Amino acid sequence: MRNFISxxxxxxxxxxxxxxxxxxxxxxxxxxxGVGEPxxxxxxxxxxAGIYAIxxxxxxxxxxxxxxxxRISLSRYLQTEYNLMYESDSQMIITAGxxxxxxxxxxxxxxxxxEVLVTDPIYVSYPPCVTLSGGKAIPVPCDEKNQFKLLSxxxxxKVTPKTKALIMNFPNNPxxxxxxxxxxxxxxxxxxxxxxxxxxxxxxSDLTYSGKHVPAATIGDLWERTITLNGFSKSYAxxxxxxxxxxxxxxxxxxALKIHQYVMxxxxxxxxxxxxxxxxxxxxxKEEMVREYRMRRNLFVEGLNRIGLPCHVPxxxxxxxxxxxxxxxxxxxxxxxxxxxSRVAVVPGSVFGxxxxxxxxxxxxxxxxxxxESLRRIESFIEGLK
Amino acid sequence: MDKTDLLILKLxxxxxxxxxxxxxxxxxxxxxxxESRIKVMEKEGxxxxxxxxxxxxxxxxxxxxxxxxxxxxxxxxxxxxxxxxRIARFSEVKALRLVTGAYDLEVLVSGKSMxxxxxxxxxxxxPMDRIRETAxxxxxxxxxxxxxxxxxxxxxxxxPFSF
Numbered sequence: 234m235r236n237f238i239s240x241x242x243x244x245x246x247x248x249x250x251x252x253x254x255x256x257x258x259x260x261x262x263x264x265x266x267g268v269g270e271p272x273x274x275x276x277x278x279x280x281x282a283g284i285y286a287i288x289x290x291x292x293x294x295x296x297x298x299x300x301x302x303x304r305i306s307l308s309r310y311l312q313t314e315y316n317l318m319y320e321s322d323s324q325m326i327i328t329a330g331x332x333x334x335x336x337x338x339x340x341x342x343x344x345x346x347x348e349v350l351v352t353d354p355i356y357v358s359y360p361p362c363v364t365l366s367g368g369k370a371i372p373v374p375c376d377e378k379n380q381f382k383l384l385s386x387x388x389x390x391k392v393t394p395k396t397k398a399l400i401m402n403f404p405n406n407p408x409x410x411x412x413x414x415x416x417x418x419x420x421x422x423x424x425x426x427x428x429x430x431x432x433x434x435x436x437x438s439d440l441t442y443s444g445k446h447v448p449a450a451t452i453g454d455l456w457e458r459t460i461t462l463n464g465f466s467k468s469y470a471x472x473x474x475x476x477x478x479x480x481x482x483x484x485x486x487x488x489a490l491k492i493h494q495y496v497m498x499x500x501x502x503x504x505x506x507x508x509x510x511x512x513x514x515x516x517x518x519k520e521e522m523v524r525e526y527r528m529r530r531n532l533f534v535e536g537l538n539r540i541g542l543p544c545h546v547p548x549x550x551x552x553x554x555x556x557x558x559x560x561x562x563x564x565x566x567x568x569x570x571x572x573x574x575s576r577v578a579v580v581p582g583s584v585f586g587x588x589x590x591x592x593x594x595x596x597x598x599x600x601x602x603x604x605x606e607s608l609r610r611i612e613s614f615i616e617g618l619k
Numbered sequence: 620m621d622k623t624d625l626l627i628l629k630l631x632x633x634x635x636x637x638x639x640x641x642x643x644x645x646x647x648x649x650x651x652x653x654e655s656r657i658k659v660m661e662k663e664g665x666x667x668x669x670x671x672x673x674x675x676x677x678x679x680x681x682x683x684x685x686x687x688x689x690x691x692x693x694x695x696x697x698x699x700x701x702x703x704x705r706i707a708r709f710s711e712v713k714a715l716r717l718v719t720g721a722y723d724l725e726v727l728v729s730g731k732s733m734x735x736x737x738x739x740x741x742x743x744x745x746p747m748d749r750i751r752e753t754a755x756x757x758x759x760x761x762x763x764x765x766x767x768x769x770x771x772x773x774x775x776x777x778x779p780f781s782f
Binding site for chain 1: 626630641644645646647775777778779780781782
């Protein structure tokens with residue numbers, strides 16, 4: 234029999250933490266800091282809107298772009314919240330999560346042989362999605378000494394005549410780094426000067442702790458060459474509803490929509506209706522959650538530094554990204570031994586690329602009690618190493 | 620009273636036993652400052668006391684609760700305040716509010732048994748001057764109290780890892 238697996242499917246790597254996954258399932262009493270989602274249940278008003286949608290018989294396909302009322306609310310929301318302008322009918326697609334938005338964005342713009350710059354530490358989906366389009370992902374290091382921000386001098390070093398696009402993700406998973414307006418300006422100049430496209434994944438935009446998020450598309454002339462990706466999962470604790478969105482200038486949006494209509498058709502209607510409710514009435518719950526994440530961050534990061542895992546203060550998302558270098562263990566060994574011996578699950582930083590090495594990603598979107606207990610366990614684990 | 624004070628109050632309301640040092644880290648102020656802010660608010664009577672929310676039903680020592688609606692004739696110069704003050708002094712009265720609508724005062728009463736509550740209402744509340752009408756509702760089941768939902772709920776499955 235022939236080998237039926239395509240070359241592209243063969244070369245994309247399997248998940249870097251599958252063995253951890255199996256291990257954790259065989260254990261009891263594990264505190265998991267390995268999950269990239271809020272620990273909250275979706276706020277009840279939003280759930281009710283989803284339930285109501287089903288009760289009323291809203292169980293069909295929607296227009297490919299997504300239901301009109303959601304797009305209109307979203308367009309208004311982006312304008313009032315961020316001064317970010319996208320037309321609801323020609324510059325936005327509601328997708329099945331940001332994961333799909335990322336996939337169709339890349340497929341809409343990348344040709345085989347194109348080089349795509351990705352900020353390193355890298356969110357795990359970017360290189361495989363680039364590979365599936367025949368492109369080549371080139372990491373751009375974001376150093377810990379610069380709080381994992383992307384610096385223009387580092388970016389410029391990686392630009393070649395083959396470079397087509399830059400994918401960046403701020404607030405960042407896994408580092409929690411954010412880019413302020415002044416940080417983005419230098420990036421905007423390079424992207425514009427070298428005629429690059431920017432794919433900006435801003436799914437953690439609502440989770441910033443010192444100052445409001447600045448969308449890349451609002452900087453300089455970036456709008457016309459930016460695809461903005463965002464979604465409802467992290468802001469409103471709606472991961473399971475699978476609602477994201479892609480915003481881009483008409484031509485790019487049109488191209489992405491063609492792919493979307495063939496591969497996904499539309500995002501789930503009840504999720505879209507729930508998302509509409511989130512925009513309408515979810516603000517208070519969102520602010521409450523953000524305030525709670527911030528307090529947990531303070532507790533957890535203070536704790537990590539106290540017990541000897543140096544950690545910069547992440548200004549966004551809900552991840553702490555401490556260094557484990559001083560323990561003498563690699564990040565993978567640290568994570569594996571910590572899980573086996575002390576029953577705390579974290580993600581080894583090297584799965585996020587070269588710049589993630591010697592770090593572990595700890596999601597602090599867990600209860601304060603679990604955070605305190607995990608700190609106790611990590612501390613005694615480190616003591617045992619000495 | 621600033622944002623930090625409000626945050627401290629919220630945290631204490633949620634868990635009065637919270638460690639002050641943790642509370643200080645969470646609210647991004649020094650521990651001594653957190654202590655002094657709490658002291659000030661205690662002194663000013665903003666923080667009245669620290670108590671526990673108890674699901675009495677689970678203990679077997681379930682007090683009977685009743686909501687008592689009262690129609691009251693207000694007094695010249697005092698309105699409802701004087702009679703409210705008299706009612707509030709009974710230890711059986713757990714909460715007392717002036718409300719709009721058909722009735723004026725809404726009283727939460729607790730007692731060891733239904734008979735005890737009936738006796739209390741009949742002997743102490745109803746005969747009071749100025750009380751024109753009473754309606755007593757015995758509480759059959761508590762679903763939510765002070766923001767806590769008393770349902771046992773299945774916890775959704777969460778992946779141990781995700782990116």
